[in-house]
Amino acid sequence: MARKQSEITPEIVAEHGLSVSEYEIVLDRLGREPNLTELGIFSVMWSEHCSYKSSRRHLGKFLTTGDRVIQGPGENAGVIDIDDGDAIIFKMESHNHPSFIEPYQGAATGVGGIMRDVFTMGARPIALLNALRFGEPDHPKTRTLVSGVVAGIGGYGNCVGVPTVGGETNFHKGYNGNILVNAMCVGLARADNVFYSAAKGVGNPIFYVGSKTGRDGIHGATMASAEFDDDSDEKRPTVQVGDPFTEKLLIEACLELMATDAIIAIQDMGAAGLTSSSIEMADKGGVGIELNLDKVPQREPNMTAYEMMLSESQERMLMVIKPGKEQLAFDVFEKWELDVAQIGKTTDTGHLVLKHHKKKVCDIPISPLADDAPNYDRPHTKTAPRPVLNAADIHETQDYNDALMRIISSPNIASKRWIWEQYDRHVMTDTVDSSQSGGDAAIVRIHGTNKAVAITTDCTPRYVEADPYEGGKQCVAETWRNLTCVGADPIAITDCLNFGNPERPEIMGQLVGAIEGMNEACHTFDYPVVSGNVSLYNETNGQAIPPTPAVGGVGLIPDLHKFATLSGAKSGDTLILIGE
Amino acid sequence: MKALVYVGLKPGVLDPQGRTIARSLNDLGFGEVESALQGKVIELDLTGDDLTAAEARVVEMCEKLLANTVIENYRIEMRAE
Amino acid sequence: MKALVYVGLKPGVLDPQGRTIARSLNDLGFGEVESALQGKVIELDLTGDDLTAAEARVVEMCEKLLANTVIENYRIEMRAE
Amino acid sequence: MQTAVIRFPASNCDRDAAVALEKLTGRKPLIIWHRETELPAGVGFVVMPGGFSYGDYLRSGAIASRSPIVQDIKAKSERGLAVAGFCNGFQILTEAGMLPGALMRNKNLKFVCRPEKLTVTHSNSKFTSKYEAKSEVVFPVAHHDGNYFADKETVGRLEKEGRVLFRYTDNPNGSVNDIAGIVNEGGNVFGMMPHPERAIDPLHGGTDGIDLFKSILETL
Ligand SMILES: Nc1ncnc2c1ncn2[C@@H]1O[C@H](COP(=O)(O)OP(=O)(O)O)[C@@H](O)[C@H]1O
Numbered sequence: 030m031a032r033k034q035s036e037i038t039p040e041i042v043a044e045h046g047l048s049v050s051e052y053e054i055v056l057d058r059l060g061r062e063p064n065l066t067e068l069g070i071f072s073v074m075w076s077e078h079c080s081y082k083s084s085r086r087h088l089g090k091f092l093t094t095g096d097r098v099i100q101g102p103g104e105n106a107g108v109i110d111i112d113d114g115d116a117i118i119f120k121m122e123s124h125n126h127p128s129f130i131e132p133y134q135g136a137a138t139g140v141g142g143i144m145r146d147v148f149t150m151g152a153r154p155i156a157l158l159n160a161l162r163f164g165e166p167d168h169p170k171t172r173t174l175v176s177g178v179v180a181g182i183g184g185y186g187n188c189v190g191v192p193t194v195g196g197e198t199n200f201h202k203g204y205n206g207n208i209l210v211n212a213m214c215v216g217l218a219r220a221d222n223v224f225y226s227a228a229k230g231v232g233n234p235i236f237y238v239g240s241k242t243g244r245d246g247i248h249g250a251t252m253a254s255a256e257f258d259d260d261s262d263e264k265r266p267t268v269q270v271g272d273p274f275t276e277k278l279l280i281e282a283c284l285e286l287m288a289t290d291a292i293i294a295i296q297d298m299g300a301a302g303l304t305s306s307s308i309e310m311a312d313k314g315g316v317g318i319e320l321n322l323d324k325v326p327q328r329e330p331n332m333t334a335y336e337m338m339l340s341e342s343q344e345r346m347l348m349v350i351k352p353g354k355e356q357l358a359f360d361v362f363e364k365w366e367l368d369v370a371q372i373g374k375t376t377d378t379g380h381l382v383l384k385h386h387k388k389k390v391c392d393i394p395i396s397p398l399a400d401d402a403p404n405y406d407r408p409h410t411k412t413a414p415r416p417v418l419n420a421a422d423i424h425e426t427q428d429y430n431d432a433l434m435r436i437i438s439s440p441n442i443a444s445k446r447w448i449w450e451q452y453d454r455h456v457m458t459d460t461v462d463s464s465q466s467g468g469d470a471a472i473v474r475i476h477g478t479n480k481a482v483a484i485t486t487d488c489t490p491r492y493v494e495a496d497p498y499e500g501g502k503q504c505v506a507e508t509w510r511n512l513t514c515v516g517a518d519p520i521a522i523t524d525c526l527n528f529g530n531p532e533r534p535e536i537m538g539q540l541v542g543a544i545e546g547m548n549e550a551c552h553t554f555d556y557p558v559v560s561g562n563v564s565l566y567n568e569t570n571g572q573a574i575p576p577t578p579a580v581g582g583v584g585l586i587p588d589l590h591k592f593a594t595l596s597g598a599k600s601g602d603t604l605i606l607i608g609e
Numbered sequence: 610m611k612a613l614v615y616v617g618l619k620p621g622v623l624d625p626q627g628r629t630i631a632r633s634l635n636d637l638g639f640g641e642v643e644s645a646l647q648g649k650v651i652e653l654d655l656t657g658d659d660l661t662a663a664e665a666r667v668v669e670m671c672e673k674l675l676a677n678t679v680i681e682n683y684r685i686e687m688r689a690e
Numbered sequence: 691m692k693a694l695v696y697v698g699l700k701p702g703v704l705d706p707q708g709r710t711i712a713r714s715l716n717d718l719g720f721g722e723v724e725s726a727l728q729g730k731v732i733e734l735d736l737t738g739d740d741l742t743a744a745e746a747r748v749v750e751m752c753e754k755l756l757a758n759t760v761i762e763n764y765r766i767e768m769r770a771e
Numbered sequence: 772m773q774t775a776v777i778r779f780p781a782s783n784c785d786r787d788a789a790v791a792l793e794k795l796t797g798r799k800p801l802i803i804w805h806r807e808t809e810l811p812a813g814v815g816f817v818v819m820p821g822g823f824s825y826g827d828y829l830r831s832g833a834i835a836s837r838s839p840i841v842q843d844i845k846a847k848s849e850r851g852l853a854v855a856g857f858c859n860g861f862q863i864l865t866e867a868g869m870l871p872g873a874l875m876r877n878k879n880l881k882f883v884c885r886p887e888k889l890t891v892t893h894s895n896s897k898f899t900s901k902y903e904a905k906s907e908v909v910f911p912v913a914h915h916d917g918n919y920f921a922d923k924e925t926v927g928r929l930e931k932e933g934r935v936l937f938r939y940t941d942n943p944n945g946s947v948n949d950i951a952g953i954v955n956e957g958g959n960v961f962g963m964m965p966h967p968e969r970a971i972d973p974l975h976g977g978t979d980g981i982d983l984f985k986s987i988l989e990t991l
Contacts, residue, residue, distance in 0.1 A: 131679045183882050187913070188823040190783020244621050268679050270618075272625035274826025277781040329621060342623065366632070366780060451882045453913040455969050455976060456821075458787045465885075474974065589974065615731060626828040630732060630756075633825070633834045639751055641744070643735040647829075650696060650731050651711060654724040663722070670720055675711070703920060706878045706945065755837055758830055758866065761873045761920060 037062055045072035051403055058397035066335045066383065066391045071398065073301035073339060074308060077565055080402035083531035084563045087544045091558040092551040097520050098559055099220060105146040105297065106216075107559025108223055109521050111585050115475060116220040117482055118152035121160070121213035121523045121581045123564035128210040130268060132177025136210050137185040137271035138343050143214040144189065145297035148280050149346065151224040151287050152216025155457060156473045157186045159196040159212050160486040160525070160579040161448075164205030166440050171200070174208055175448075181271075182212070183451040188273035189280065193452035194463040194471035197486055197579075200440045206569030211525040211562075213581040215484055217475060224287060226296040228314035228349045228375050233293055235307075235318065235373040236355075238362050239279050239345035242303070243328035245269040246341030275344040275367070282365035283346065291354035298345040304338045306347040307373075308381060312399040314349075320373035322385040334383055334390040349375060409537035415495050461589065462515065466596045469511035470582075474589060481586040483517035490575035497539045501546025501578055508582030509554050516592040517584030519554065524561040524580045529573025531565045539576040540565075547578060556582075610655040612667045613686040616676045617648030651675055660687045691736040693748045694767040695756055698729030703761045732756055741768045772991050774800040774816045777844070779835040784821035784858065784968065791968040792818065795984045805838040815991040816853045817844055819860030821913075821966060831874060831916040832862030841867050853897065853987055854960045858914055861952075861962030870955055870962045871929070872921030877914070878945025884913040886976070887965055888940040889951050892933070896954055897990045898961045899936050901982035908979035910965035912943055917964040919946035919953075929953055937963055961987075 042052045045068055055063055055071050063071065073079055081088065093101035099116055100108035106120035124139025136159075144154050159182050164171045186193045191214070228235075246269050286292060294314060296306040303325070311318040322337050332340075350358050355371065362369035376382070381398070383391035426432045436442055449464035461481055462472040470485035487507040493500030505522060512519040526543065529536040551557060567574045586592050618624050624646055631645040653670075655663055664687050676683040699705050705727055712726040734751075736744055745768050757764040774792045778785045785802065792800040800818070801811060810817065824835035835841070845867055848854050856864040864870045877883060886909050891902040902908065921929070926947055929935050937952035944964070952963025967980030 131677070133677075134680065180881070187882055187884075187915070188781065188783075188826060190781075190822055240623070243623055245623065268622075270623040270625070270680065272623060272826070274625060274629065274781050274823065274828065277783065277823070277826075328623065450885055453882070453884045455884065455911045455913060455966070456783055456787070458790060458969050458972065458975050461974050617731070617733075625826060627732075629825055629828040629834065631734075633829075633837065634734075634751055634755065637751075637754055637837060639747065641737045641747065642751075643737060645735070646733040648731045648733065650698070650729045651708075652698075652727040652729070653712075653715075654726070656722045656724060666720065666722065670715055670718075670723075673718055674714060702922070704875075704945075706876050706880060706918065710880055755833065756829070758833065758873055760865075760871075761875070 036065060037068055041068070045069065046076060047072050051075060054401060058401060059393060066338060067393050069335050069339050070304050070391065070393065073304050074398045075402050078300050079305050081563055082403040082405050083407050083565060084526065084540065085404050086406060087541055090544060091548050093557050093559065095521065095555060095557040098557055099223065101557065101559050102561060104225055105149045107521065107523060108150065109559060109583065110220055111475070111482065114220050116218045116223060117215060117583060118147050118150050118218055119213065119215040119523055119581065119583055120146050120560040121211055121525045121579065122146065122562040123525050123527060124210045124212065125208060125527065125564055125567055127268065128178055129174070129208050132174045133181035133184065134268055134270050136178040136181030138269050139210055139212045140182055140185040141271045141273065141276050141343055142299055143212045144191065144276065145299070145346070147214045147216035148283055149224065149295050149297045150218065151222050152218035153284060154191045154214050154216045154280065155459065156215040156471065156484055157191050157193040157212065158471070158484060158486050158581065159193065159210070160488065161196065161198045162204045162209040162577060163200050164208065165202045166200050168205045178210055179448050179451055185271055185273045187453040189277045190456050192454050192456050192460050192463070194454055194460055194473060195484060195486065196464070198445050198448060199490070201490065201575060203575040206572065207567040207574045209527050209567070209574065209577055211527070211579045213486055213523065215482065215583060222287065224292060224295050226294050226310050226313055228294045228310035228316050228318070230293060231316060231375050231377045233349050233352055233375045234355055234371050235320065235375065236348045236350050236358055236369060237325060237345065237372045238348065238367055238369045240272060240275050240342055241326040241328035241368050242332065242337055242340045242345070243342045244332065244336055244340060247336055247339050269341055269343050272344050278365040278367055279344055279346060282362050282367055286358060286361045289357060291351055291357050293349040293351055295346060295348040298347055300341060302340055302342065302345060303347070308395055308398050310347065310349065311375070311381065311395050317376035317378035317380045317382070317395065318373060319376050319382040322383055324370045324372040326368040326370055334385040407531050407537045408534045409541045410534040411538050412497050412535065412542055462594050466594050468595045469514040470517065472515055472586065472592060479589045481589050481592070483512045483515045483584045483586055484581070485511040486579055486581045487511060488577055488579040490577045493539070493543055493576040493578060497542025497576060498546035501543035502550045504578055504580045505547045505550035505556065508580050509556060512582050512584035514593065517586045519556055519582055519584040521557050521559045522580050522582045524558060524578055526561065526563045527567055527574060527577040527579065528565055529568040536573055543576055543578045547580070610657060610660065610663055611688040611690060612653040612655060612663065613688065614651040614653065614667065614671060614675050615648060615684045616651065616681050617646060619680055619682050622680045660689060663687065691738060691741065691744055692769040692771060693734040693736060693744065694769065695732040695734065695748065695752060696729060696765045697732065697757045697762050698727060699761055700763050741770060744768065772796050772815050772988060773798065773813045774818065775803050775810065775814045776800050776818045776820055777803050777805060777840055779805045779822070779824035779838065781824050781826055782820045782822035782859070784966065788818045788820040788857070788968045791971050791984060794971060795981065795988060803840060805835065805840050808839045809843050810840065810847060816987060819854065819856035819863050821858030821860055824859055824863065827916065830866065832859055832866040836863045836866035845869055848960050851957065851959055853991060855898070855987065856962040857966055857968060858964055861964055862916065864960060864962045869960050870953060871925045872919055874916050874964070875918040875920050876916050877918050882915040883943045885911070885943065887912045887943055889937045889965060890940055892935055892938055895933065896936055897958055898954065898983055898987050900989070901986040907940065909970065909977055910967050910980055911969045911976050912965045914944070914964055917944040917946065919950045921947065936961065
């Protein structure tokens with residue numbers, strides 16, 4: 030491989046977010062200097078987002094197994110058994126930063142991404158939820174952010190035709206500079222037809238399906254490097270635009286192909302699209318991968334290998350097809366009018382090899398990319414406990430009417446109807462209960478049966494801020510209670526851990542405390558974590574967001590003749606208070 | 610006075626609408642269509658008669674509301690009529 | 691060759707988008723905006739080089755798909771480049 | 772009675788419509804792909820389902836309305852074939868010229884999803900014969916482009932000829948004369964923005980939609 034000795038300067042390494050010591054490991058594992066494409070690949074694989082380098086060791090503490098767990102964390106989404114051969118596949122994910130930059134598209138692509146995680150595994154998405162945190166209502170940016178985010182979530186979910194059945198919305202000044210947009214998707218599959226990402230077998234064809242690859246979302250480093258910018262007059266936007274129409278076609282096409290036995294492995298192209306999807310598939314399957322980038326469907330001319338590998342264009346999937354089933358795959362995807370191409374094959378080299386314009390542009394061993402990813406034990410300090418409020422110190426209000434008015438007019442308590450009325454809650458005609466009734470959890474019937482899943486998302490950041498451990502416990506417990514309240518047996522949770530900069534010990538302390546508290550609740554309830562996502566560095570000018578471990582819970586209602594809802598109370602009914 | 614504001618996606622931004630339009634024109638037998646882009650035109654009726662001053666204000670309107678400058682470009686055309 | 695197709699609402703058809711734009715501009719302090727209309731521009735890349743023949747085809751595209759003549763008017767601009 | 776549901780790319784209420792038809796006819800409807808050029812013989816009632824055909828790009832329903840199967844359905848409807856379009860299906864029928872007028876962006880520019888009260892204007896139609904005239908029903912709405920518009924003359928004709936079958940009591944989208952659903956001159960092609968197919972099940976959306984299906988199915 031021809032390369033100039035000086036190609037990778039310390040500045041370029043730094044622009045790629047790799048520390049000096051991380052780059053040392055790259056040099057050591059490769060036994061040479063990487064070229065720019067290879068460096069880009071290491072940088073995204075070892076990014077916080079892909080490698081969970083600050084949180085991995087702590088996430089490992091979570092209870093992740095249980096009687097009903099078919100697949101815990103580690104795949105695109107978690108899978109649980111809901112009897113009769115049915116499985117529920119679900120996950121929650123953040124799209125915080127993109128939504129702050131461009132609220133409509135950021136939120137929309139967040140919904141698209143989480144749905145792909147779910148249907149990648151063979152599930153038809155049946156419900157969406159969203160947990161939103163915004164700044165103060167009178168902050169100058171809040172109004173635009175709220176309306177953009179809500180329109181984006183609705184715009185995507187409504188078009189794809191998956192009901193958005195619930196969520197939560199908070200306003201707090203701690204989110205003025207960093208809003209949180211967490212989306213959860215729940216899908217339904219047959220337990221014996223779940224698809225995984227391990228690319229098994231050598232010589233099997235690799236298919237690319239979905240939208241063409243453009244220069245979307247390729248970050249900083251490329252911008253700075255003139256070599257990669259043909260028309261430098263126009264600074265390239267890093268915002269990705271969602272195309273729910275293509276997503277809908279992808280869902281239908283993938284589910285149609287999944288009903289045959291043509292797919293060996295499948296993975297959606299999320300963050301760092303082609304890079305992380307191909308490496309994860311190869312790593313899990315213990316194989317190598319060779320891709321011919323000339324075959325990648327491209328939206329723009331003159332794309333470099335670097336750009337193709339780092340592009341975050343949306344609505345794309347990578348799959349390993351059984352030899353002999355290529356034509357079947359082409360037929361299905363072409364019927365659904367999707368771009369499709371055979372772009373490579375699995376190999377026995379254990380390497381990721383990329384060819385572009387007949388030249389080898391990348392050749393790196395896969396195992397270090399995945400296994401040697403940094404895994405830090407960042408220093409963490411325990412959050413100092415706050416003094417407990419003494420009830421006696423709080424004066425009784427003189428005017429209960431006024432107190433009540435103040436409570437119900439607070440944006441956090443007030444009706445969220447303005448939001449959920451923009452979401453199609455009824456499509457698929459299995460929504461039994463949703464935001465509309467204000468019940469504690471949404472209820473979605475399993476199509477054609479008399480059972481249902483109950484779904485909720487919860488988190489009270491001010492509790493977590495006061496005491497991460499207790500607050501973490503509370504988030505999990507609240508989902509448990511909300512599911513129980515509608516008559517469901519809680520089964521498992523997903524989570525989205527939104528925190529500030531983990532390199533600050535006090536922030537790391539919040540993260541560790543919350544995880545440990547959540548985990549205690551999980552053990553107490555026998556309520557495992559089956560999937561999740563971590564979003565760190567949510568801070569502006571050194572001001573971190575309130576710690577926000579959003580939890581999504583799923584439970585089963587075995588018999589729809591027995592469930593509870595908020596609607597239906599009549600005057601004269603008896604009210605009963607249970608608990609302390 | 611009138612201002613015509615043309616708003617379109619920046620080069621490189623995915624235009625799903627344009628793509629879909631081009632493909633369906635092809636399907637309808639218009640094979641000569643290679644690609645399509647969809648943009649917006651906003652026509653504003655303005656009071657006053659100082660075109661230059663008005664244009665500066667329209668730029669402000671674009672930045673504040675009419676265009677989403679994260680993903681869109683705009684172009685302004687002023688007319689006296 | 692390029693064709694620019696401008697599609698706008700016919701006079702008399704209520705334009706909720708335009709009205710909202712005008713109102714929000716007023717709210718943002720742009721009192722000079724009396725009214726706004728929102729339309730579409732569709733830019734087509736076409737093969738071939740006979741502008742006149744191509745324009746006739748674009749008219750057909752408008753009638754068949756690009757404009758809904760129940761509520762919309764269209765205008766075509768051909769460019770050689 | 773054999774019924775059919777047309778499936779366009781990004782239809783998303785095709786299953787909803789199929790469930791409703793199966794429940795009310797006892798027979799699975801045919802699901803017909805938009806690229807088909809001819810409706811199979813024996814189909815007596817066609818539903819154009821809701822959704823976002825072609826992403827609602829260009830205009831809602833526009834691209835779908837140009838697909839091959841719609842041309843065949845249009846021709847057959849001129850000879851009496853019963854057709855109903857709900858939501859995106861209604862948009863497709865207007866774009867195809869099978870019903871007058873157009874569906875524009877909701878007046879407040881927002882997507883709206885809620886149960887909506889409607890008045891059945893009269894029961895002298897193939898689609899409302901099972902309802903009492905002037906009765907009130909609740910169907911869910913879920914749309915972004917449901918603002919029905921037609922020029923004065925057309926609206927006048929629709930009203931005079933009794934072709935407005937449903938009206939909103941609390942207009943959610945700015946439709947002229949609160950129009951929620953209309954039929955063609957022949958009385959055999961019907962379109963509405965609300966979703967009767969989402970109102971056939973007490974656990975989901977109520978059951979007020981059943982009589983609409985019963986009305987039309989009975990005539991076949
Ligand atoms: N962003 C949202 N998306 C969908 N539904 C929401 C959203 N925010 C709130 N809701 C719904 O509004 C209802 C009330 O929410 P909330 O005020 O959080 O009450 P509670 O804390 O009792 O669940 C719930 O049913 C919830 O699902």
